[in-house]
Amino acid sequence: MNHRFVKVVSAVTLSFSLGAFADEVQVAVAANFTAPMQQIATEFEKDTGHKAVLSFGATGKFYSQIVNAAPFEVFLSADDETPAKLEKEQFTVPGTRFTYAIGKLVLWSAKDSYVDSKGDVLKAGDYKHLSLANPKTAPYGAAAIETLKKLGLLDSAQAKLVQGDNISQAHQFVSTGNVELGFVALSQVFKNGKVTSGSAWIVPEKLYTPIRQDAVILAKGKSKPAATALVDYLKTDKARAVIKSYGYDF
Numbered sequence: 001m002n003h004r005f006v007k008v009v010s011a012v013t014l015s016f017s018l019g020a021f022a023d024e025v026q027v028a029v030a031a032n033f034t035a036p037m038q039q040i041a042t043e044f045e046k047d048t049g050h051k052a053v054l055s056f057g058a059t060g061k062f063y064s065q066i067v068n069a070a071p072f073e074v075f076l077s078a079d080d081e082t083p084a085k086l087e088k089e090q091f092t093v094p095g096t097r098f099t100y101a102i103g104k105l106v107l108w109s110a111k112d113s114y115v116d117s118k119g120d121v122l123k124a125g126d127y128k129h130l131s132l133a134n135p136k137t138a139p140y141g142a143a144a145i146e147t148l149k150k151l152g153l154l155d156s157a158q159a160k161l162v163q164g165d166n167i168s169q170a171h172q173f174v175s176t177g178n179v180e181l182g183f184v185a186l187s188q189v190f191k192n193g194k195v196t197s198g199s200a201w202i203v204p205e206k207l208y209t210p211i212r213q214d215a216v217i218l219a220k221g222k223s224k225p226a227a228t229a230l231v232d233y234l235k236t237d238k239a240r241a242v243i244k245s246y247g248y249d250f
Contacts, residue, residue, distance in 0.1 A: 022049040023226035026071050028062045029054050030078035030213065031133075031166040032103060032140055032185035036246045037076065043242075044233050050226035058166035060137025066091055066218060073221025074230055076100065078167075079139040080212040087216065096217040100234050101248040103211035104186040105143045105203040110175050112199055119201035121181065122153055131162045131173040131182025140167045143208040144183035150207045174198075187246035213248075 029037045034056050041052040052074075059078040066072055066086060075092075077083045080099065086092050107122065109115045121127065133141030141163070148154040162179050164170035171188045173179040186202060189195050215234060221227030233239055240250065 022051070023224060023229075024051045024053055025073050025221065025224055025226035025230050027052050027054050027074045027076065027230065028066070028070070028072040029056050029076045030059050030062075031056050031138070031168040032078055032187055033076055033101070033213070034168060034188075036187060036242050036248075039242050040234070040239050043238060044230060047238075048226075048229050048233065050229050052226070052230055056166075056168065058134065058137040059139055060134075061166075071220060073218055073224050073227045074215065075218055076213070076215045076234075078103065078211065078213055080214040083214040083216040086218070091219050093217040093219065093222050096231060097214050098216075098231075098235070099212050099250070100215045101213045101243050102250060103140065103213055104205070104247055104249070105140060105147065105183055105208055105211070106186040106189060106195075107181060107201040107203060108171075108174060108184050108189050108195075108198060109181040109200070110177060110198040111180070115181055115199040115201050117201060119203070121201075122148075122151065122157070125153075125156055127180045128160060129162045129173075129179040130157055130160045131164060131170045131179040131184075133167040133170040133183075134163050134165060138166050138170075139211055140183065140185050141170070143203075143211055146208040147183070147203055187248060190247040192245050 041054055045051050059082050063082050083097050087097055107115055107119050115121050132144040135141035135145045148157055162173055167185050170182050171184045174182040217227050217231055
């Protein structure tokens with residue numbers, strides 16, 4: 001028998017098998033999780049053949065879209081309250097919700113040495129603007145407001161606040177230099193054990209409610225193999241290593 005022919009047939013058969021079972025899943029992803037999810041999605045496709053089609057934005061806005069029949073099949077929220085609410089309202093597949101990450105808030109500036117290790121720059125109040133995500137739709141924005149309240153600085157900072165629609169926009173305001181400093185997700189400025197640029201103060205977790213980020217399969221993903229596969233993949237050691245490298249806890 002021609003061994004080369006056998007190899008060609010085997011390769012074609014394998015390709016057909018992967019193609020036959022490969023699926024796409026539409027995923028709504030909280031903006032703070034952009035970088036790790038892009039990395040995870042790439043590995044997910046390599047390892048399973050399934051493709052995750054990602055949309056990034058504010059958790060509150062995703063909630064509105066989901067209840068208004070948006071085509072999302074999996075939701076990676078920036079909190080645990082929104083998925084729980086969707087579950088109660090029967091927009092999810094029961095029993096699929098779990099915490100995929102616990103986020104951390106950080107005060108960050110693109111300028112080196114601008115933010116000190118204790119966050120005293122906030123108390124000094126010499127800055128002109130302070131960026132944060134919209135606290136009504138973005139959990140990290142709500143955590144920022146909670147932090148300012150506990151520090152007794154909300155009133156003095158109020159006139160200086162610049163709100164982004166989501167945490168990505170809040171980060172953009174600071175990274176472009178338009179705003180001196182802002183509250184962002186640690187994952188946006190952290191990789192492999194260190195802050196990647198500028199200066200930062202990791203906000204003590206006692207100053208805000210823990211940011212438990214839950215994922216859930218939505219009702220539209222009930223019969224989608226790729227939806228189940230993605231949620232399972234997020235629980236693997238490989239995915240968790242990526243998540244941890246961006247500063248998240250579990």
